[in-house]
Every structure is written in C-alpha cells, then in structure tokens.
Amino acid sequence: MTGSVFVSRPHNKCGVTMVKWGKIMTDIEQFTSDTIALLTKLVSFDSVSRNSNLPIIDYIEGYLKDHGAVCARAPSPDGKKSNLLARIGPEVAGGVVFSGHTDVVPIDGQDWASDPFTVIEKDEKLFGRGTSDMKCFIAICMALTPKLVAMALEKPVWFAFSYDEEVGCLGAPHLLDYMVKHVPLPAFAVIGEPTMMQVVTAHKGVVSFETTVHGLEWHSSQPHLGVNAIQISCELIHMLMGIAKELEDGDMRDERFNPPYSTVHVGTIHGGTARNIIPKECKFQWEIRPLPGENYEKLVDRFKKRCAELLAGMKKKFAGAEIINLPMSHMSGVTLQASANANCQTVMRCAQTNREVAVSFGTEAGVFNDHGIPAIICGPGNIEQAHKPNEFIELSQVRAGVEFMLRLTSDPSLFKK
Ligand SMILES: [Zn+2]
Secondary structure (H helix, E strand, O other), rough: OOOOOOOOOOOOOHHHHHHHHHHHHHHHHHHHHHHHHHHHHHHHOOOOOOOOOHHHHHHHHHHHHOOOOEEEEEOOOOOEEEEEEEEEEEOOOOOOEEEOOOOOOOOOOOOOOOOOOOOOOOEEEEOOOHHHHHHHHHHHHHHHHHHHOOOOOOOEEEEEEOOOOOOOOOOOOHHHHHHHHOOOOOOEEEEOOOOOOOOEEEEEEEEEEEEEEEOEOEEOOOHHEOOOOHHHHHHHHHHHHHHHHHHHHOOOOOOOEEEOOOOEEEEEEEHHHHHHHOEEEEEEEEEEOOOOOHHHHHHHHHHHHHHHHHHHHHHHHOOOOOEEEEEEEEEEEEEEEEEHHHHHHHHHHHOOOOOOEEOOOOHHHHHHHOOOOOOEOOOOOOOOOOHHHHHHHEHHHHHHHHHHHHHHHHHHHOOOO
C-alpha cells in the first residue's frame, strides 16, 4: 500500500519533491499509528446502543476541543444520549461533513475469542467491537484534527457523530435538525461506514414499524363475541404481502440492487395465550426497503388506511380496541450520480476508484439527503465483519482510510474559496 497515495502525482527526481514525499509518508505512518491508539480508546467504551453514549461523546468532545475544534451537542429528547457536531475552519457554507455513529451492536450470545472491548492486534488485523463499524472512521477524523486545525481552511470540515444508528438511525434526524437550524450547511457528506473504501452512491432505505393490535379476549367457543387480534393482524399482513407482490411486479426497477425492486417483509409476530382463548393482543414487526425515489409514504398511508377501516369494525364490538403503529426506523434510500456531481467525482478520485457501488444495507446517508446535504458512503473496513463475533479491521484498511482522508482534506476544490 505504501506509496499508493500519490501514484498519479508527478514526482520527478528533484530533491524538493523527494523531501516532500518523505514527509508525506511520515505523515501517513504517524496518522495511522495515532488512529490505532484512538481506536483502541474508542473501542474501550461499551457504547452498545442500549447504553448511554455520553461517556464516549465526552471523550471525543474533550479531545476535539483540546485540539481546537468547535463543538456542539444535539441531545436525544430524554437527554440520555447525544449527537456531537464539531467544526474545524470558518463557519461558512460549503466544505464537507464527515459522519459516523458512536453506537455499536450488542455482543450478547456471540462467541468472542477475546474481550470485545479491548483491541488486540493479530495477523495484521485489529479485533474488537466497532473496529470496522465504525469507530475506526471516527478515530481517523480525530487523528487528523490537529493537522486540519493547522491548515487554515477556507471552508469548514465538520464531524457529525451520532447515537442510535444501529437501532434504526434514531439519533441522526436530531443532529440534522440541529444543523439545518443553527449552522451554514456543508456541500456534501461522507458517511464513513465500512465499504472497503469503495464509493457507495446508492442504497435502499429501511422504513419499519411494530404494529400492535388490541382486541377483546373471550372464550373460543363464542368467537363472534370477542375481537380476535391475531385474525386482524393476519388481514394486515395479507395486505402487506399484496403490496410486496405489486412492487415485485411493478415498473419501478433499479438493476443495481438485488432484488431490483422495493421489498416488504414481516419479521416477527407474537400473539395469543392459548388455543381456546380469543387472543386479545397480537404484535408484528415489518419493514419496507424502498428503492431510492420510491414513494414509500404512499405505501405506509395505504397500510394505515386499512388499519383505520379494520379498527372501525373492531370498535363496533369493543370500544377499547386499538391498532398502534410504532415507527422503528426511518431511512430513505439514496442515490447520487457521480457523472452529475462534482463532489462525488472528487471523493472517487481520492478513493482512487472509478466505480460507483450500490449496497443493500441502510445508512445515515438518507437522513443527510433528506435534509438537503447530498451524501456518499465511503469508509474503511468490511461490512462482512460488522455485527459478528470477532469483528476486526485489517491494518491495511486503517491505512487506506487515513490516506483517503488526507487526500480528501487537502483537495483545493473542497476547502478553498
Ligand atoms: Zn454502521
């Protein structure tokens, strides 16, 4: 990997260039080793989504402030968690926001060969929960901070570090609301989710709900007197499956995805107490994975309309009947065309690729897009290792991430007026 950074840069044999070259290589080594030290510290915080992320936010904020970044928090409504927004450079429109989430998925029931919250190095890999997804990217942002502060940028670098990404992108909307209200917006966002440094310009969204049907319990010999929550749920699920079939057979296709249409899926269902009791409650969780541009709100509205119709019938028998739709996640799909977006081309150049990739996992990119900040996903590590026991990041990926960020943050097209 060494030397790959400036492969396209003309470097003749003159002494000046060689000195500069040597300096750049030292920089890469130094930033990579700083990143590993910071990553080790970040992994030591048990920031599984069910826990408060305030300890890790305190640490990151303290570090960034100490090195000269300007920080602000956008807390969760209950104040138990927080997003962190940091700025380096002037408070003007433009520049880039680098986004990462501070939470990680649980380790429960997973068979780890080492302590998940202690980074260990083995076979050119760093093992630990969150090494790939996505504390390494945050560590790179932190490692580069002193250099960025010293650069006298004419347009800002922003860091946007969120909470609760892993449980449905719950934190990022508060962060983006804060940004829209309080700061001049950056030109675009780079979401550092693990893509093996490929440039991802499209992914499907994830819009999910838990639907709970409350009916009336009764003896099963008189079904006409109870309100069967399982039966109502089945009608609703049947309807969802009808929508799924329509989408599969419909005209809206995007061949970059597998499958190339929006999907609907029911993942869990729980209800009833015994065979001979009319069930009073049934709960099911379902999702839509919309293609970028799919009008999923219309689909959700159709579902809610059907809920209202069924509920009206239920209430005739039992005034206390309810159907409750609890939103669980809300991520739109995203798509950018590099051919139509100069910033996207810059990111591809800095990632040294000429390929745009579509992925099937959702990210916070949709939230940025929905708030008027076009987003691209590109970061170190492999999504294959994320969420699994013995999660790791290859040292070569740490280095590739550092090189990418060094190239991007020195690109004059982004940070000069
Ligand atoms: Zn992630």
